Amino acid sequence: MQITSRFTIAIHILVAIDYFKDMDRVNSEFLAGSTGVNPVIIRTVISRLREAGILSTQRGSSGANLTRPLSEITFYDIYRAVDSVDEQEGLFHFHEQPHPDCPVGGNIHTALDGKLDDIQHVMEERMKTITVQDVADDVLKAVREKSKEE
Amino acid sequence: MQITSRFTIAIHILVAIDYFKDMDRVNSEFLAGSTGVNPVIIRTVISRLREAGILSTQRGSSGANLTRPLSEITFYDIYRAVDSVDEQEGLFHFHEQPHPDCPVGGNIHTALDGKLDDIQHVMEERMKTITVQDVADDVLKAVREKSKEE
DNA sequence: GATAGTTGTAATATATCACATTACATCTTT
DNA sequence: AAAGATGTAATGTGATATATTACAACTATC
Numbered sequence: 001m002q003i004t005s006r007f008t009i010a011i012h013i014l015v016a017i018d019y020f021k022d023m024d025r026v027n028s029e030f031l032a033g034s035t036g037v038n039p040v041i042i043r044t045v046i047s048r049l050r051e052a053g054i055l056s057t058q059r060g061s062s063g064a065n066l067t068r069p070l071s072e073i074t075f076y077d078i079y080r081a082v083d084s085v086d087e088q089e090g091l092f093h094f095h096e097q098p099h100p101d102c103p104v105g106g107n108i109h110t111a112l113d114g115k116l117d118d119i120q121h122v123m124e125e126r127m128k129t130i131t132v133q134d135v136a137d138d139v140l141k142a143v144r145e146k147s148k149e150e
Numbered sequence: 151m152q153i154t155s156r157f158t159i160a161i162h163i164l165v166a167i168d169y170f171k172d173m174d175r176v177n178s179e180f181l182a183g184s185t186g187v188n189p190v191i192i193r194t195v196i197s198r199l200r201e202a203g204i205l206s207t208q209r210g211s212s213g214a215n216l217t218r219p220l221s222e223i224t225f226y227d228i229y230r231a232v233d234s235v236d237e238q239e240g241l242f243h244f245h246e247q248p249h250p251d252c253p254v255g256g257n258i259h260t261a262l263d264g265k266l267d268d269i270q271h272v273m274e275e276r277m278k279t280i281t282v283q284d285v286a287d288d289v290l291k292a293v294r295e296k297s298k299e300e
Numbered sequence: 301g302a303t304a305g306t307t308g309t310a311a312t313a314t315a316t317c318a319c320a321t322t323a324c325a326t327c328t329t330t
Numbered sequence: 331a332a333a334g335a336t337g338t339a340a341t342g343t344g345a346t347a348t349a350t351t352a353c354a355a356c357t358a359t360c
Contacts, residue, residue, distance in 0.1 A: 002236070015261075027334085039321095059337065062335055111165075118276065143257060175305095175306095190349075208306090208356080210306050306357075315348085317344100317345085320342080323338100329333085
């Protein structure tokens with residue numbers, strides 16, 4: 001299994017919105033071209049980012065506005081915004097009907113749930129330490145490296 | 151998305167094999183009852199554990215033998231054994247066709263891949279610190295708690 | 301050595317989900 | 331009013347997880 005590409009798409013979108021903010025009309029068509037993803041998917045990802053308060057948009061009018069700088073948008077914010085992992089269900093799919101009358105089956109949740117939460121938690125905490133600005137910086141760096149080579 | 155239940159099933163199975171080792175014939179039918187999972191699924195999970203060298207089985211003959219104590223089987227070992235996350239693909243599904251000629255699309259992998267690997271890595275490292283024995287201990291504890299209550 | 305019990309595995313079915321796509325109502329800008 | 335956007339519903343398609351049936355291969359026991 002894999003975490004949905006909505007997550008990397010959202011990061012890509014945010015970097016692009018910032019990168020091209022003064023140069024182009026950054027509409028869903030443009031972002032679809034940059035990401036190689038269908039424009040409707042772009043719009044739904046943007047919808048989720050909007051619902052999460054990360055950016056704002058106007059019906060009919062092109063482009064999106066960030067509500068805060070990229071340096072204040074963490075990977076965790078995006079992960080939550082685009083529902084990379086369902087908040088209720090959790091990262092691990094637990095088999096659903098362990099037998100309650102079996103000593104193991106009847107106690108496996110008690111014994112295991114906390115440990116699974118732990119694992120998910122370290123992952124999410126690490127996500128909180130990385131921001132979209134970190135990505136934007138590295139994109140810029142790479143762009144400059146390439147232009148040097150010519 | 152969620153990590154396949156094969157992971158929790160495998161942990162459940164290993165705890166049960168150990169717990170019942172002197173009491174019952176722990177065959178796939180028995181484990182299917184304890185987990186609430188189809189016996190064929192049980193056998194395929196056991197197959198993977200066998201391929202990973204965690205236990206051995208004999209065709210025709212009931213039961214499985216652990217090749218090492220539960221205290222030496224980590225969550226990471228199981229995670230790898232049952233292919234919870236494809237080793238090639240990684241935890242995050244990257245959108246597949248970012249546009250190479252776009253400054254953002256052409257550099258997003260360079261900028262993002264290492265960060266995604268980092269996140270996956272902290273999760274996997276935490277998995278290495280938890281063993282199936284930890285679960286078995288907590289199952290036993292819970293069993294004893296419940297028997298006290300009577 | 302015949303029988304019953306078991307594992308290993310292929311083949312198929314079903315449900316769910318991710319992503320693509322079409323279509324269109326709604327809104328903004330010119 | 332016309333052109334260009336967004337928001338979103340509806341539908342299609344492919345991939346994947348799990349369940350299930352079926353059976354060959356093997357072991358233990360009577």
